[in-house]
Amino acid sequence: MLKVNVIGIGPGNPDLLTGEARQAITESTILAGDKRMVGQFGSGKKVCPTIKLAELAELAANADAEKDVLGILVSGDVGFFSLAKTIAGKLPQCEVKRYCGISSLVYFASRLQLSWDDAKIISMHGRQQNLVSAVLQYKKVFSLTGGENSPQVLCRQLCEQGLGEVTVHVGSNLSYPEEEIVTGTAEEIAEGNFPSLSVMMILNEKAGGPLRQGVHGLDDSLFLRGKAPMTKQEIRAVSISKLQPRPDDIIYDIGAGTGSCSVELALQAPLGKLYAFEMKEDALELLRLNKERFHCDNMEIVAGEASEEIEKTPAPDCVFIGGSSGNMAKMLDSLYARNPECRIVINVIALETLCTVVDYYKEKPDYELDVVNIASAYNKKLGRYNLMMAQNPIYIITAQKKAQA
Numbered sequence: 260m261l262k263v264n265v266i267g268i269g270p271g272n273p274d275l276l277t278g279e280a281r282q283a284i285t286e287s288t289i290l291a292g293d294k295r296m297v298g299q300f301g302s303g304k305k306v307c308p309t310i311k312l313a314e315l316a317e318l319a320a321n322a323d324a325e326k327d328v329l330g331i332l333v334s335g336d337v338g339f340f341s342l343a344k345t346i347a348g349k350l351p352q353c354e355v356k357r358y359c360g361i362s363s364l365v366y367f368a369s370r371l372q373l374s375w376d377d378a379k380i381i382s383m384h385g386r387q388q389n390l391v392s393a394v395l396q397y398k399k400v401f402s403l404t405g406g407e408n409s410p411q412v413l414c415r416q417l418c419e420q421g422l423g424e425v426t427v428h429v430g431s432n433l434s435y436p437e438e439e440i441v442t443g444t445a446e447e448i449a450e451g452n453f454p455s456l457s458v459m460m461i462l463n464e465k466a467g468g469p470l471r472q473g474v475h476g477l478d479d480s481l482f483l484r485g486k487a488p489m490t491k492q493e494i495r496a497v498s499i500s501k502l503q504p505r506p507d508d509i510i511y512d513i514g515a516g517t518g519s520c521s522v523e524l525a526l527q528a529p530l531g532k533l534y535a536f537e538m539k540e541d542a543l544e545l546l547r548l549n550k551e552r553f554h555c556d557n558m559e560i561v562a563g564e565a566s567e568e569i570e571k572t573p574a575p576d577c578v579f580i581g582g583s584s585g586n587m588a589k590m591l592d593s594l595y596a597r598n599p600e601c602r603i604v605i606n607v608i609a610l611e612t613l614c615t616v617v618d619y620y621k622e623k624p625d626y627e628l629d630v631v632n633i634a635s636a637y638n639k640k641l642g643r644y645n646l647m648m649a650q651n652p653i654y655i656i657t658a659q660k661k662a663q664a
Contacts, residue, residue, distance in 0.1 A: 261324040263353045265346060267337040267360025268296060270434035275366070280358045287330025289322060291315055296332040304330075310342055312349055319350050329353075336362035340382050340403060363458050364401050367430045370440060371460060375401065378460070381530075383408040389529050389557040391420045396529075400461040410457050414449035417461075420554050426462040429453055475499045475523045482519050483549055487542035489517040490581055490606060493635050494653050499523055501629070501657045502577050502604040507531045511575045513565045513590065514582025516542050518549040518558075524579065525555040533558045534572050536565035538584065566593045577602040587615050600660050607654040616656055629657040 264283040269275040276284075284290070290301045294308040307318055315331060322329055337343040339362040346355070368375035379397035381388045384405030390413055393400045404410050410429045417425060423446035431439045431454045441451065445461075476496030482489065490498070498520070504510055507530040512521040515535035525533040535550075535558060537543050543562055550558050561568050566589045574597040583590050587605075594601060607613045613630075620628045632654050636647040 261319055261322050261353045262328045263319060263350055263355045264328060264330045264358060265337055265343045265355060266330055266332050266358045267335060267341070267343075267362075268300070268332050269335065269361035270363055270366045271295070271299075271334065272434035273299060275361050275434055277358065277360060280360055283356075283358045284330055284332075287328045289318065289327055289329045290332060291318055291329065292332030293334070296334065300332065312345055315346065316350060319353055333360075334363075336360045336365075339364065340384070363403065363430075363433060366433055367401070367428075367440075367458050367460060370430065370433075371428055373399075373460065375399075383413060384456070389555075391416060391422070391554045391556050392526070392529050394422055394425060394461050394463050394466070395420075395554050396466055398463055398466045400459075400463070402459045402461065404457050404459060405455055407455075409455040410453040410459055411449050411451050413459065414445040416556075417445040418449055422463065423449075428460040428462075429457055430459075431457045433458065475527060477519070477523060479519070482517060482522070483545060483552060484517060485541060485545045487516045487539065487545050488582075489519050491635070491650065494606065494633060494655070495520055495523055497631070497633060498579060498604050498606060498655055499527065501631075501655060502579055502602060504528050504577055505531070508576040509573050510534070511536065511565075511569075511572075511578040511594070513578065513580045514584070515546055515560075516581060518546040520579055520581060521546065521558055522549055522553045522555055525550075525558040526553065529557065531557065531576075532573070534561050534575075535559070536561045536563070536568060538562070538564060566590045569593045569597060574598040575601050578604070580605040583612075587612060588619050591619055603658045605656040605658070607656060608651050613654050613656075620658060623658075625661055626658050627661050631655045631657075 264287055266280050266283050284300050289305045290297045291307040291309055293310055297306045297308050319329055333342040336359050337357045364375055378399040378401045379393045380401050381393055382403040384403040425445050427445050427448045429441045476492050479492050504524055504527045506528055508528045509531055510524050510528055510533045512524055513536045515521045515537045521533055521535040535546055537546055546560050566586055578594055578601055605616055620626055632652055634652040636649045638645040639648045
């Protein structure tokens, strides 16, 4: 069985290799990895400048298990946004061992003389995570940059959302002789010119506040309102608890209305994506305004009939349905065609719609149905008395695939 060493080389300077990583490189007869990496460490070895999985697998398959040891060099640490994750389990009949390295986060924080245990960590290198949302919510955010998402481009986005005064540290060519660390406001960094492949540490002392509270169930007064219907705070809180969104989920909000549920779900999934489906023009405008108000970069508004637009969006992990325009069965069929495993929560007022949903799932024995009826009332001042004003009772229906026995 061929031995494969996956070696984290740290920021790049050979002086920052761990002792174990250095020994692993020494014993490797074949070195693969980015051209810059193998160029540094490949003296006297067979060198293969590639990070493509298919080529690495072919390299392993053609190596002599009796004589060779394949070393795959990865930047930073093997557990931090690393190629090692892509390789994991993809080299059959190989004995794979990982060797940790110093990550760019650890190195950069030490150069800034900052702790990093309280930092929100994201990557904008080949990913579309919600940087603005993170900076609004956390006082310290570390971000990898790359590709189109250079430091100056990302700081322009921060400026567009009113975050031009936050402090930004940018690190380029870390650990190399040409290392450069620049500090300024987001507004100042936005005017600079930095290598795309850099890192940023963003400090926002004003992070948090009522628009970014950590629990779901935001106060109704925080949303811009109009004539479009809005799911009230208490109903949102229970509905989202039933939906159980995860941070990286793809979520649909169908019949989004003013966007109160869309916003809350987008905030619950900072590493995922929220698609807000709405047909009515007045509601679409409110959706846009509330998206901007809460800086939900991971929220995409989809105008039109949801059952027709669903096929154009990525398959959902979970779905909230606040309205179906009388097409509930067609809507559910479209959703399950995209992902039979998706978790669905439906809010219903009319008994006829409730019956439609219950009848639909009678023909779906693989799914469990949970129905909760909530009746709420709000106090209204009348002189020195408080009278309770009843709201429409809401049925909250949760449907999920039964666990396999």
